[in-house]
Amino acid sequence: MTVFKRNRWAVVLLVLAVVFLAVGVGRGEAETVYRKAVQICMECIGLG
Numbered sequence: 001m002t003v004f005k006r007n008r009w010a011v012v013l014l015v016l017a018v019v020f021l022a023v024g025v026g027r028g029e030a031e032t033v034y035r036k037a038v039q040i041c042m043e044c045i046g047l048g
Helices: 008-026 029-045
Strands: none
16 A cells, blocks of 8 residues: 555645645735734733
8 A cells, every 4th residue: 555545634634734824824814813923922921
């Protein structure tokens, strides 16, 4: 058995995850998530 046959679903899910990640970055979602994370961190530390 080849590696692809044994791990077919793992490969399919990995490719799907990469596609969704690329779509999110293309839509500018990474910047939104980063901005919200910075805001939450500043609130936790007490600077914001």
